[in-house]
Amino acid sequence: MKFHTPASLLLSASVTLTLAADISEYVTAPEAIEPLFDVEALPRIVNRRQNATEFCRTSPGDADWPSDADWEAFNETVKGALIKPVPRAAVCHKSWPEYYDEEKCKHVVANWNNHEERVANPTDLIYNYFQGESCYPSLDPSTPCTTGGDPAYVVNVTTPEQIASTIKFAKEKNIRLIIKNTGHDVSGKSTGAGSLSIWTHNMKSIEWLLDYKTAFYSGPAIRAAAGVSVGEFYQVAEDHGVTVVGGECSTVGVAGGYLSGGGHSPVGGLFGMGADNVVELTAVLPNGTHAYITSTTTPDLFWAFRGGGGSTFGIVTSVTVKTHPKIHTTVSQWGFATGVSGNTTVSNETFWQGVRAYLEHVPAIADSGSQAFASVAPSTSGYTFKISSFVAPNHTVADYDTLMAPFFRKLTNLGISVAQNTTFHPSYFGAWQRAFPKISTPYDPNKPLLSTGSRLFPRQNFEDAALFGDTLATLKRINDMGYSFIFYAQDNHLRAGVDNAINPAYRASVVFLMVSAKYPARASPAVVNSARDTVTKVLVPMLKKLTPGGGTYMNEADVREEGWQQSFFGGNYARLLELKNLVDPERLFWAKTAVGSEEWYVQDDRGLPEVQTGRLCRRA
Numbered sequence: 001m002k003f004h005t006p007a008s009l010l011l012s013a014s015v016t017l018t019l020a021a022d023i024s025e026y027v028t029a030p031e032a033i034e035p036l037f038d039v040e041a042l043p044r045i046v047n048r049r050q051n052a053t054e055f056c057r058t059s060p061g062d063a064d065w066p067s068d069a070d071w072e073a074f075n076e077t078v079k080g081a082l083i084k085p086v087p088r089a090a091v092c093h094k095s096w097p098e099y100y101d102e103e104k105c106k107h108v109v110a111n112w113n114n115h116e117e118r119v120a121n122p123t124d125l126i127y128n129y130f131q132g133e134s135c136y137p138s139l140d141p142s143t144p145c146t147t148g149g150d151p152a153y154v155v156n157v158t159t160p161e162q163i164a165s166t167i168k169f170a171k172e173k174n175i176r177l178i179i180k181n182t183g184h185d186v187s188g189k190s191t192g193a194g195s196l197s198i199w200t201h202n203m204k205s206i207e208w209l210l211d212y213k214t215a216f217y218s219g220p221a222i223r224a225a226a227g228v229s230v231g232e233f234y235q236v237a238e239d240h241g242v243t244v245v246g247g248e249c250s251t252v253g254v255a256g257g258y259l260s261g262g263g264h265s266p267v268g269g270l271f272g273m274g275a276d277n278v279v280e281l282t283a284v285l286p287n288g289t290h291a292y293i294t295s296t297t298t299p300d301l302f303w304a305f306r307g308g309g310g311s312t313f314g315i316v317t318s319v320t321v322k323t324h325p326k327i328h329t330t331v332s333q334w335g336f337a338t339g340v341s342g343n344t345t346v347s348n349e350t351f352w353q354g355v356r357a358y359l360e361h362v363p364a365i366a367d368s369g370s371q372a373f374a375s376v377a378p379s380t381s382g383y384t385f386k387i388s389s390f391v392a393p394n395h396t397v398a399d400y401d402t403l404m405a406p407f408f409r410k411l412t413n414l415g416i417s418v419a420q421n422t423t424f425h426p427s428y429f430g431a432w433q434r435a436f437p438k439i440s441t442p443y444d445p446n447k448p449l450l451s452t453g454s455r456l457f458p459r460q461n462f463e464d465a466a467l468f469g470d471t472l473a474t475l476k477r478i479n480d481m482g483y484s485f486i487f488y489a490q491d492n493h494l495r496a497g498v499d500n501a502i503n504p505a506y507r508a509s510v511v512f513l514m515v516s517a518k519y520p521a522r523a524s525p526a527v528v529n530s531a532r533d534t535v536t537k538v539l540v541p542m543l544k545k546l547t548p549g550g551g552t553y554m555n556e557a558d559v560r561e562e563g564w565q566q567s568f569f570g571g572n573y574a575r576l577l578e579l580k581n582l583v584d585p586e587r588l589f590w591a592k593t594a595v596g597s598e599e600w601y602v603q604d605d606r607g608l609p610e611v612q613t614g615r616l617c618r619r620a
């Protein structure tokens with residue numbers, strides 16, 4: 001049997017977007033997976049307990065923290081890729097005299113929420129909360145700025161060898177290890193105070209494989225290295241006249257947390273979830289092996305890497321993903337609200353009849369293979385409903401109108417008039433660009449923060465009359481309590497021939513819903529805890545009550561989800577934990593809510609739930 005070998009990736013993990021027009025070299029897959037270091041020769045960290053009741057990772061300032069000479073020697077083993085990071089906003093603070101720069105600060109202020117800049121920074125996250133909000137780009141240079149929950153060192157990796165060397169060093173020195181790709185994680189899983197970070201952002205190689213062939217898939221495929229973003233991935237597919245399954249947001253990574261968590265996509269209803277489309281991957285395992293992982297080489301690991309979560313079984317260095325034919329796509333945006341609408345006034349009651357009509361139509365939307373992203377929020381005049389993007393792949397405008405006609409008839413009968421903004425796109429790429437435009441906003445010191453929780457809703461919530469009534473009433477109650485929610489209507493059923501670790505609850509669902517509580521910027525820990533408790537202890541339990549035995553999407557959930565093992569992994573948890581114990585018994589890879597993370601916790605979180613500003617310890 002012929003495979004594409006990942007050897008080209010091993011030899012030339014290129015840092016620029018390299019596009020091969022046609023890969024004609026077929027090489028037999030490596031049978032054995034080679035260790036990159038001698039795992040037996042390393043000290044076993046389990047023997048280095050600091051006291052009888054607790055064992056912690058070494059932190060800066062500890063007696064056994066590596067010396068400058070150790071770091072220098074380590075830097076040589078990673079070919080000079082070691083970075084001692086500074087906060088992105090250090091340029092705005094006089095406490096960082098080497099970096100303070102008024103002009104650069106102005107740029108950071110203006111581009112604070114530019115996700116491309118965040119992703120390109122070695123330590124910045126999309127959710128600064130987990131970094132302890134320790135350094136903002138305030139225009140008053142005397143305000144404090146510390147490294148908070150940031151790693152102590154970052155390795156700007158471009159090769160599997162550098163990754164293996166970093167794993168080895170972290171293991172030898174008992175240092176907390178983290179992985180940052182883009183920093184989009186909503187649970188702060190890509191940061192940690194005093195840690196050593198493997199930063200995969202610059203692994204940018206993309207290969208177009210015209211005639212990819214294995215026993216289980218033949219056809220065009222794309223191999224993307226660990227740092228490739230959704231936007232870059234889509235661009236290559238567009239350039240070659242195909243469609244690939246990727247996320248909504250262009251700066252999310254493809255091969256990191258996205259695919260390992262499952263990966264929802266505007267085209268997922270048509271082609272399956274992100275992880276369903278992976279045909280092979282390569283990863284550096286905790287024992288330093290750079291492994292070639294397919295359903296035939298290592299079926300258990302292949303299963304686990306696709307849905308079992310990031311930062312758990314090793315570091316993915318590349319994913320090879322099947323492609324689909326180019327498809328035309330229709331996008332529509334519209335909404336309605338209480339108040340004056342055309343010739344009538346929409347009352348609160350009429351508004352919720354409109355929402356009812358939409359929810360009744362959810363199964364039909366799901367069955368069409370479309371993805372509809374909606375929000376429902378309380379407003380000063382009552383409520384608003386907004387479809388920020390309805391993506392209907394393989395639908396002409398006429399197809400879309402036919403699909404939605406029964407719903408819009410009901411709205412018309414209710415006296416709700418809607419101005420739809422519908423556009424046709426010959427290729428999915430243009431539809432995605434319209435549906436999910438890039439957003440970049442300046443630093444706003446008064447912007448409230450969000451605490452979010454979520455739930456997957458099975459089809460019966462929209463088809464069983466009694467359950468439907470409870471679902472609608474609960475959603476209205478959430479608005480009446482002052483909280484808004486957003487949701488995707490989409491089908492993500494298990495497809496023939498797919499076997500991976502994606503949460504079984506995802507397969508049964510037609511809606512993925514997120515609910516949020518806002519709290520003011522610079523709030524006291526008491527206020528933050530209160531907002532976060534509302535999500536964890538009030539709002540999410542309301543959703544759970546409607547969906548007993550169900551679950552949610554680990555990549556967009558409350559980091560404090562109660563019973564997260566069941567919610568995030570369902571019946572897959574036991575098998576995933578067994579695999580974790582096999583490949584990483586020492587928990588070198590640890591992240592909050594990752595498989596096998598139970599025994600460890602972060603000390604000194606400043607009283608802010610799950611903030612990553614303290615040291616990582618294990619309970620006895």
Ligand SMILES: Cc1cc2nc3c(=O)[nH]c(=O)nc-3n(C[C@H](O)[C@H](O)[C@H](O)COP(=O)(O)OP(=O)(O)OC[C@H]3O[C@@H](n4cnc5c(N)ncnc54)[C@H](O)[C@@H]3O)c2cc1C
Pocket residue numbers: 126178179180181182183184185186189190200226246247248249251252253254255256257258260261262263264265309310311312314315316317555556591
């Ligand atoms: C603005 C925004 C938009 C989003 N849009 C979508 C969407 O369209 N669809 C969707 O499904 N989800 C979406 N998400 C959620 C997203 O899937 C998760 O945030 C995901 O964890 C991001 O993965 P990342 O690699 O980009 O980010 P990171 O924060 O860098 O990594 C996430 C997790 O994966 C680990 N990890 C990273 N790289 C690797 C690797 N190479 N090997 C092993 N582990 C690794 C990290 O340690 C961390 O635990 C979105 C989130 C945000 C904030």
Ligand SMILES: *[C@@H]1O[C@H](CO)[C@@H](O)[C@H](O)[C@H]1NC(C)=O
Pocket residue numbers: 050051052053054056
């Ligand atoms: C030993 O464990 C206790 C908690 O049980 C903790 O308070 C103390 O700081 C630990 N000592 C060290 C050196 O880590």
Ligand SMILES: *[C@@H]1O[C@H](CO)[C@@H](O)[C@H](O)[C@H]1NC(C)=O
Pocket residue numbers: 075079080081082083084
């Ligand atoms: C690592 O080595 C490179 C190249 O010699 C150097 O530029 C870099 O500053 C070093 N990193 C650290 C943290 O010293």
Ligand SMILES: *[C@@H]1O[C@H](CO)[C@@H](O)[C@H](O)[C@H]1NC(C)=O
Pocket residue numbers: 015083122156158202
């Ligand atoms: C990371 O490495 C890449 C490739 O070697 C280089 O282009 C980039 O400047 C580095 N980034 C940082 C922040 O050192």
Ligand SMILES: *[C@@H]1O[C@H](CO)[C@@H](O)[C@H](O)[C@H]1NC(C)=O
Pocket residue numbers: 342343417
């Ligand atoms: C609104 O009223 C005008 C005139 O009374 C009528 O022509 C129009 O059709 C009405 N529009 C709707 C949406 O009912």
Ligand SMILES: *[C@@H]1O[C@H](CO)[C@@H](O)[C@H](O)[C@H]1NC(C)=O
Pocket residue numbers: 348378381382383480
């Ligand atoms: C409509 O609902 C809003 C929000 O719950 C409420 O403030 C308002 O009083 C309601 N209006 C009427 C007429 O009931």
Ligand SMILES: *[C@@H]1O[C@H](CO)[C@@H](O)[C@H](O)[C@H]1NC(C)=O
Pocket residue numbers: 270394
């Ligand atoms: C697109 O729709 C046509 C019917 O209009 C159908 O035959 C085809 O299978 C669909 N393509 C996909 C990828 O679902």
Ligand SMILES: *[C@@H]1O[C@H](CO)[C@@H](O)[C@H](O)[C@H]1NC(C)=O
Pocket residue numbers: 421434
């Ligand atoms: C429709 O949406 C596009 C953006 O996607 C916008 O540019 C255009 O102005 C909108 N048209 C109307 C009539 O609102």
Ligand SMILES: *[C@@H]1O[C@H](CO)[C@@H](O)[C@H](O)[C@H]1NC(C)=O
Pocket residue numbers: 035039285287289582583
């Ligand atoms: C590394 O771990 C993998 C997965 O557990 C295993 O298959 C392989 O044999 C290990 N390699 C070594 C050298 O121990």
